Amino acid sequence: MRFGIMAMQIGALIPSGVAPSEIPAHVAGFDHAALVRRLYDHGFNPVELGGDLVMFMPHTYAPPAIEKLAQLQAETGLRYTVHLPLWSVEPAALLEPVRAGSVASMAHVLKATLPLDVEAYVVHSTGQLAAEFYRMALPEMARYVILKQFQARALESLKALLGETGVDPRKLAVETIEFPLELMMELVEGLGLSYCLDTGHILSGFSGPVDLSETVDKLLPRLVTLHLHDSPKWLPGTDIVYGKDHQALGAGDLDLGRLLDQLHAARYSGPLVFELTVPEALASLETIRQVRPQYLA
Numbered sequence: 001m002r003f004g005i006m007a008m009q010i011g012a013l014i015p016s017g018v019a020p021s022e023i024p025a026h027v028a029g030f031d032h033a034a035l036v037r038r039l040y041d042h043g044f045n046p047v048e049l050g051g052d053l054v055m056f057m058p059h060t061y062a063p064p065a066i067e068k069l070a071q072l073q074a075e076t077g078l079r080y081t082v083h084l085p086l087w088s089v090e091p092a093a094l095l096e097p098v099r100a101g102s103v104a105s106m107a108h109v110l111k112a113t114l115p116l117d118v119e120a121y122v123v124h125s126t127g128q129l130a131a132e133f134y135r136m137a138l139p140e141m142a143r144y145v146i147l148k149q150f151q152a153r154a155l156e157s158l159k160a161l162l163g164e165t166g167v168d169p170r171k172l173a174v175e176t177i178e179f180p181l182e183l184m185m186e187l188v189e190g191l192g193l194s195y196c197l198d199t200g201h202i203l204s205g206f207s208g209p210v211d212l213s214e215t216v217d218k219l220l221p222r223l224v225t226l227h228l229h230d231s232p233k234w235l236p237g238t239d240i241v242y243g244k245d246h247q248a249l250g251a252g253d254l255d256l257g258r259l260l261d262q263l264h265a266a267r268y269s270g271p272l273v274f275e276l277t278v279p280e281a282l283a284s285l286e287t288i289r290q291v292r293p294q295y296l297a
Helices: 020-028 032-041 051-055 063-076 096-112 128-135 140-165 181-191 199-203 212-222 256-265 278-291
Strands: 002-006 047-050 080-083 118-123 172-175 194-198 223-228 271-274
Touching: 002 278, 032 047, 032 063, 047 051, 051 080, 051 096, 096 140, 118 194, 118 223, 128 140, 140 172, 140 181, 172 181, 172 223, 181 212, 194 199, 194 212, 199 212, 199 223, 212 223, 212 256, 256 278, 271 278
Parallel strands: 002 047, 002 271, 047 080, 080 118, 118 172, 172 194, 194 223, 223 271
Antiparallel strands: none
8 A cells, every 4th residue: 555645744844953044045945856755765755745835835736836845846756645625725616716726726736746646635625714604504495405505506617617727527536524424425416526535534524424344435436546544433423523633543543444445345455545654654554564564455
């Protein structure tokens, strides 16, 4: 199995030892490819590039930076996935100008990375506004009607993103986030897209009262990438709390052995990307070594 890691490592982006007066120079001179090289040297492949980096370090997706990432890929055989922007983005907004800006923001990063060999582009089909209504105390029928409106606008945005970029629909992987699983699946199936299954999100209840193993079975035919991290399991009748996920493997309720066996039996060959810090990811690899060593190269 191929275990990767996200490149959005806050400790590397803004090191704790940098004095406040030195931060602007650090940000301006940040070397995206050098960070990715360090992650690769730790043994992670693929590396998931974070599109939200353009908010603070736009030069990291400029042509010279992409060229360095392409050179690194040619030199090492490193594979990439790309997480399209999600901060300040709402593809499911009911206001058309907001949707248009969201599509433009995502398309900018996708088109910038076209010179790379990218396995999958991970996208949040809905954002914080849809999640807010999803969590709101509403009559079930009212919630369903409102969420269907968000779903319809997300469909428009994903169609626009495909049209703007010309990317293969199967490379666009919609992530399991704070939106009902069945509504997200309707989007993916309707447009012929793919899935990014996020284990911590499912365990935390973000996609509704669904079982992780059953969800894996449902998504496997179109599953192209997986975000791997632990979380306490959400219990019906309790609040969904953001921030309990993104824990190292073994720190929550993930049945790791069952998950890996299930993926192996299905001959899943896509990435398993740790959305964790490097120390957490290395500790998680050690947990895998203890539970299912046969799945480590």
